[in-house]
Amino acid sequence: MPLEKDFGGFKNILIIGLGLIGGSVAVSLKEEGFKGKIYGFDLNTERIKKAVEIGAIDEGFSDFRKVPWDKIDLVILATPVKTFLEIGKRIKPYLKEDTVVTDVGSVKGELVKQLEKILKPTVFIGAHPIAGTEKEGVENAVKGLFKGKKLILTIDREDKYTQKVEKFWTDLGSKVEIMDPYLHDFVFASVSHLPHAVAFALVDALINLSKEKGVDLFLYPGAGFKDFTRIAASSPTVWKDIFLENKKEVLHTIDEFVKSMEKLKEYIQKEDEENLINLLSESREKRLSLD
């Protein structure tokens, strides 16, 4: 018999940052029948207004002093990752002893370790839902965004708090997986941050090639090109922060990718058909295995 949906037993939730992901957590909770209050925090009062209008949150705040902290037992950081440490310091004095702080950020590693330190004795549990769209803002929030999607918890222990956070996400439909925070940053540098960097760089190259020949290459978006570059339409602010916060792993994966690119170039240059077809075939097999 499946467990009752209780979202880990959290009564009232504060979501800090009413962007696409924060908003999607809120509307998904409502959709799934979460009974408690959902509070929102955002410095942008327009976003709060919109979030209330679309029924994502019950009440919003732009001043931490006005938040009803005594009612809140789960805080979700959903702002850009670079703001996490500062926000951690700002909210710490207000937190009840058994409030849990978690996040939805794409970078973990050192950041998780620092947040754990800052918030102590309050528990911080790093979480990363592998879900999203290239759109921004609470107005683009998607109900059920996390259903069937992986969610990484970067914890090294199993206690009542981690079980509660795990249940919270499971009840939103996520498939929870535990991972070391440093391995997490390597994995997502590879499968997410690198592809975004590549998409941005590819469009940049086409802008420059267009100038070189005085022809607007974007008039010829052949088969696959739109799909391929869709993620280059992602938020520049969000991605600047991710690239910088996960700098070490991102630079490493870019180096590895440039090596592959140079290898491919060399095979073409030398007309080395055997190595060329091997590289293309191996990539194709691997990609097909994903479908």
Added chain:
Amino acid sequence: MPLEKDFGGFKNILIIGLGLIGGSVAVSLKEEGFKGKIYGFDLNTERIKKAVEIGAIDEGFSDFRKVPWDKIDLVILATPVKTFLEIGKRIKPYLKEDTVVTDVGSVKGELVKQLEKILKPTVFIGAHPIAGTEKEGVENAVKGLFKGKKLILTIDREDKYTQKVEKFWTDLGSKVEIMDPYLHDFVFASVSHLPHAVAFALVDALINLSKEKGVDLFLYPGAGFKDFTRIAASSPTVWKDIFLENKKEVLHTIDEFVKSMEKLKEYIQKEDEENLINLLSESREKRLSLD
């Protein structure tokens, strides 16, 4: 009043190469009510069988000597581009004086010039439909594949033959555009060949990164990753040939792309937020303009 659909007045057509594109031309012609015979040529007799079975062609051949050349007034080269010159030489003796030869290849430039020479006095008209899928073979042929899609004719003159070929494609729903064959190769190296090279190299890098850390990165295909790498599932043989046939332009666009990648890397390395956000924002704007 729109012109009657007469497919340029061609009576009977020979499609050489029963792959995805050749097959899609055939099934689209049938779908649109082409009245003449469609003959197919392929060295692979299995492919001929399939093409007849699915009703793509009326009759197929694996030996040029058996083709009813006296009936054919349009020949479409739909094999890998590297075979074009050899096929041109092979079929030349059989061609009637007013038969038109065209193609559906992704590389033009020098190849077009050479084919024009080889086939003279028979007319060769280079054509490149900007349409396709990552699948292969006549069994994956798509009716209406060319509808609403661009088709590039790489000609430098307007005569009765080019008008006929133009009408042929317009009647299949294509939006015909005339372009210099050398400019064509630069444009499609940039918007098609480079993105394919990048997708293959990206998957290759992830294979290597997986080995490095002993973790299967392909278990974590986050948001956007599948779309982004879909074209890496394209045919290795087709793409090896395209990369080699359009070598000069492909190498040039790879160099330009690696420059963009290194620039992005430098901004991340130096934490140069201003230049980083400018690059990401410009790419985003340009990409959004495509939707």
